[in-house]
Amino acid sequence: MTPPTILIVPGLRDHVEDHWQTLLAKKLPNARSVAPLEHDKLSRAARVAALDQALAEIDGPVVLVAHSAGVMITVHWAQQHSRPIHGALLAAPADLESPFPPGYPTTEALRDNGWLPIPRQPLSFPSIVAASTNDPLGKLEKITELAIAWGSRIENIGAVGHLNPAAGFGDWPGAEDYIRELVGN
Template identity: 75%
Template structure:
């Protein structure tokens, strides 16, 4: 993807942070104008710590920013937007994790999600243009629930098909559609 002098792309990973085979990690390495919110050393499940980590990275960037969030990174982004007012050029919100619904085994329990400040999920319109990329068979968020979140946030909804959680476990390393969605926000 060729990008002119334009927005910085800031990747917001989910709770598993950086995974080498993940499309976000691959795309960050590919783009010259890309950065990522670094992994947390402490309070890894804390919503507040995650939101503050995003704000810290944003505070170092001058000029326009496009956020590219995945899974719980989407929830970090929407919680951040409730607290901070920095202008954002746009956001790609891929495979939002529906933290209001029970997660599969191996993910945080409903009690852990509640105790760490993730609920309630923000439902107000985002103050910037956004695209929600939703899978029809995502185990971490049904298409119907994610569609409602997209509507609540005022986001454009893009049905990306039956592609699971758009992560390495679902067969994604590289995800070319992410580049297309970013380009739509320019």
């Protein structure tokens, strides 16, 4: 069997050079990333279309590795498309229904751009939600509720903030452990 392609689904800040997803994509020979958008960067529909386009360019099995709003891109995509997915790592989902700290899009802007409500239908593929106990963009209780609704296994990964460079994360070796587990499914 062909090993799954690892498809990185970044959040709204796209490809940050020292982000664990960017570092992971460089490290894994079978990894690709959803291309950054040039226009409509806050459009949910444009983000979902970009994910669908990236998937259309891949033959064979795929494991999705999403972070933050990338998780929401993934769950929105899953409600509209039926392509088989081998599994998904959904890391530090951003709770788009709750107000964000300054410097992030407002709830109104997210609603106006099609992000809300967050889908709560079960995913058609195995998934692991890796959630932080102190993520400023998603309280563990809410992320746990979403994971249950999606049929995902929830993994409490401790006090790691939003699991991004601002929280002290470049490399995140835990991602590779979860990916190995999903590939083995």
